[in-house]
Amino acid sequence: MLPPKVYSSPPPIAADASVEQVGATEFSTLHQDIIESHVLTRLDGPSLASAASCSTTLRHLSSPENLWSDICHYTWPSTVSSSVSHVISKFPNGGPRAFFSHAFPLLSSSNLNRSSSSQPSELISSVDIHYKDNLIFSKVQETETSTEWFRCSPFRIDLLEPKDVVPTPIKHPDRDENCNQIITDMRLSWILIDPIGLRAVNLSSQKPVTVQRHWLTGEVQVRFASILAVDRGHVQCGIVVTCGGSESGEMQVREVSLEMEDMDGMHLNGKDSLVILHGALEGRKGSGRNRVQEAQRRYKEYVEMKRERKERKLKREGVLDMLCVAFGVSIFLGFCCFLFCR
Incomplete structure (x- = not known):
């Protein structure tokens, strides 16, 4: 409210x-x-x-547009940016109201649309991170998608340079059990906007799906994720927020990035990722209710599917190894019999 x-x-x-x-x-x-x-x-x-x-x-x-515009700005402070608010005002069927209907619900779990329309040549990321209702990070970034470098390289959008840090007033967790508090108190929104097609989709699970603390550096890696259903299975749209501690003990945001990976853990390139994201932008949106629970449920199912897929792969590889060994032994024995029978 x-x-x-x-x-x-x-x-x-x-x-x-x-x-x-x-x-x-x-x-x-x-x-x-x-x-x-x-x-x-x-x-x-x-x-x-x-x-x-x-x-x-x-x-x-x-x-009225101003009513919905205020709601968008309150819900996602990054939309105050002129580059985003200008695009929002152009959305058909209501401007800010239409944008809210695109960006608020969780993406539907059904297969993404395979549209024949042209893919976006530019994407705008509108990202906000809150901790206990306090805004600790907000940024808008534009990404060109028409270059060969983007299409051939592994898909990744970084909002911070390697040496950039964003200070926060939050105490950095010094023990593993304190990391669980981040799952409760941190929420993130990553809205991907097509400024030409005037579509948007929120790729975040809103609340973290996993929180891990590095045993050596003490950095905390917070992962948000959306599981997208495609023709060949599922892909994970993973958002990673890496937080470290300052000398005075406050948490610093050191990395905010977006990547795409398949069921085998392989990172997708820009070309394949753009096809999936284009389908997500044009795809049917799910319900706005129970977004957090639904996103976490899909992630758990995805992790279980990955585990079962890995076990099946290892089993197939084990059978192939045994067949190769048996074939090699049979060849060796046959060769030995040939030598003794001469």
Whole structure:
């Protein structure tokens, strides 16, 4: 919910008023200006969308672009950037409202669309990281996708240079058990925007799926992920946030990156990744409810599928090794018999 604003108090209801009288003086009789300025401005995106579906009047009052623009800026502070807000205003069927419907829900678990339309020549990443409702990192980055270097190299978007660090007021976890607190308190949004096709998709699981602490350096690697279903199986869109400690003990953000890998753990190149991301941008969005639980469930299923796939691969390789050994032994014995029989 958006933070409450201070307004003048409504007229008090008489103590002896009946239930019917109270109901008659409630929401349906409020002036539209009060509903628009004092009620709807307090709602978050999902609540406002639900309110808009209740009646024709509420749908009309919930449609102004400035209302949805404020919600987008509050939910994702990086969208305040002029390069992003300019694109958002162009989204068909509502501008900021349409953008919210693209960027808020979790991507559907069904196979991605294989569209024949041209792939985006540019992608905009709008990224925000919160810790206990405090914004600790926010950045917008544009990525060219039409170069041969992008298409042939392993797909990776880095938001920080190797020597860049972002200080935070958070105490760096000094023990493994303290890392579990990050799973509860940190959330990340990585919205990928096609500025030409005017589409967007949120590639983050919102909450971390894993948190690991390096035993030697003490750096904490926080992983967010979206599991995307494709024709050949599943791929992981992994977002890694690496945090280290400063001399005074505060946490520093040292890496924020996005990569794509297949079921065998191989990193996809830019060309293959762009096909998948294009399908994600045009694909059907899932429900906005229980996004965190659904994303974590998909990740656990993905890890289990990878484990089973690796076991099957090792079993096949073991059978092939035995066949090769048996074939070699049979050749050797046959050669020995040939020599003795001469």
